[in-house]
Amino acid sequence: MDKNINIKVKIWRQRGPKEKGFFETYSLENISQGSSFLEMLDILNEKLINEGKEPVVFDHDCREGICGMCSLYINGHPHGPDEDVTTCQLHMRKFHDGETITVEPWRSAGFPVIRDLMVNRSAFDEIMQAGGYVSVNTGGVPDANSTPIPKNKAEMAMDAAACIGCGACVATCKNGSAMLFVSAKVSQLALLPQGRIEAARRAKAMVAKMDELGFGNCTNTGACEVECPKNISITNIARLNREFLSAKLKD
Amino acid sequence: MSWLISSSIGRKLMMSISGLFLILFLIFHMSMNLVMVFSMEAYDMICEFLGANWYAIVGTLVLAAGFIVHIIYATVLTLQNRKARGGNHYAVANKTSAEWSSKNMYVLGLAVFLFLCLHMYQFWFQMQFKELLHIEGAVVQGSAIVVPLFQQPLFVAIYLLAFAALWFHLTHGFWSALHTVGWNNTVWIGRLKTLSYIVATLIFIGFAIIPIYIYFCYSAVA
Structure with a gap:
């Protein structure tokens, strides 16, 4: 009671x-x-x-x-x-x-x-502006299911998209790393066909911006996923590593 | 290739690759140690084979490069991360449950490094180094160093403690290295973490057998 x-x-x-x-x-x-x-x-x-x-x-x-x-x-x-x-x-x-x-x-x-308990989180906005979007000519509304997406991919993309960008991951990380946030934002688009087109450019641009803004290097402690209010998984970080490395190797 | 230095994921990749290379070396080293349990003569043959020959020297240099890359990157990453964390510390310590080893990799690595200095002095310096520079008293037979060393309980304890630090380092290091190269998803993360404990434990047992065997059993045989 x-x-x-x-x-x-x-x-x-x-x-x-x-x-x-x-x-x-x-x-x-x-x-x-x-x-x-x-x-x-x-x-x-x-x-x-x-x-x-x-x-x-x-x-x-x-x-x-x-x-x-x-x-x-x-x-x-x-x-x-x-x-x-x-x-x-x-x-x-x-x-x-x-x-x-x-x-x-x-x-x-x-x-x-x-001031007091308020912090400046505009660094996250800057990271999003660096590549957290899709640039497409939308045209008319497409028919439902005209772009087939496997169920598990759709669900993983949706889970990644649950990130609200609050910054709890950075706050709890002993390295001050923003990898969970960036990986969720890269994953939600990289998993879908609409986001694949710019996937390589996006991963490189967002990671470069994250590094430029002084966030730390992830050491996979997993503290971020424990504290994330939206249960974002660190497997997204592995996906970001994969996306980034394959983009760099293709250069 | 400048991104291997300038980008955070590039630096992590270097950490990961050098770490995996050092794990391979540990398995190689451990296999040769285990020969001792079966035959001291065979062990001495291996020591002679890996003396001041060109292939052993090339191997030593590549290995040293692996260690240097791993240690330098670890130091740079740790310093950068401390800076990224900022000067303000929480009044109530972080209560988030994360694996202890994952939060203390640099300290554990430092413990392993200090042990490595001792170990290099006790073995490599007396053997390959002295042989290479023709310094008086180079030891060719490994058993001439190993057996007296591990009959002293102090060194048995120091070596076992170092292997324990290495165990903690590897339980996080192994899966983390594979996570960094991107080999992970919701299914594999559990498998890799379990595999990490198995690999770390096998390496711990493989190395720990030698001092224990020599301390307790070998003197009785000899």
Whole structure:
């Protein structure tokens, strides 16, 4: 049964990208376990505003786990202790009465802190702009099944396309590597006939951009796939390696 | 070919290929060691065969190149990854469950490297190196070094510890190398990880037999 709990939240405060950050601890009483984690932060901010203090800045948008905007490194896990959910889908019933919850921003050289818990993830947009698309003259709407795609390929492409680009993979990686993200974005197109045409160029361009932006070298620890809220598999990384190497060998 | 240095996947490929080459060498080395269990004379014949001959020297140089590539790339990759991680560390340590060996490959590699320095001094320097430069006291018969060495419990322990570090290094290294060259999918990932443990364990047993055999059994025979 959900009940109301009293908690302490230890939150990273940082006024700007260049400022020195620090932790501040806040007490919250009577938080319903039925509320979501972000609702708890809303309650905290309401309280801070009423006290005339600066509210905590954090990223959020759709609050239903599909936009990839929310982040937060909660008690040693990106997106908190629950499995396969984003922070916005995390509920307070995962925490107990009297607990101190530590909330930190993503920490990686590729994602600099903008303020408090908000980090700059535009590096992911730049990687997508480098090649995460198909350039086709669409013409009219084609008939269904005019391009046959095997069932298993369609499913693998769909699984890869589930990536919402939240950056949890980079946040948890000891190498600060973005390989899970890039591999999902390369795979979702490389598996389909429409994406095959530009597959070689795409793999090379996206990997080059990823390296240029200072993300680390993947060492296959697999931490990313454990924390991914969308269950993206590291077998996508093997596919990206394959795509990239065969593209380079064809040059 | 500059992408083997400039691109992250290129650097990983070099790590992978050199690592797989070193695994092949380990299996080669282990097979020759195991000859000792059957016949010391045969082992000494192999040692003589791999003395200061041109083919043994070429082999040594290729092998040294493999080690150097693997070590230099490992150092560069580790430094780059530390930089990519950034200077800010999490207050609550990362609680994500990932295999311990996979997160400590450089430290494990360093342990193996330190052992390698000791091992090279104890064997290669006394044998091929001295023979090559005509330094006094070159040892031709391997058994003349192996047997007294492994009758000292300290060195048996050091060698076994190094093989244990190597076991951890290989449990991650083997499948990771094949993952990097792109040989993986949802079916093979499980197979390769299992195979990784089998390969690492076989190599561990193959090497560990020698010091244990000599310490416990050989003195009794001789």
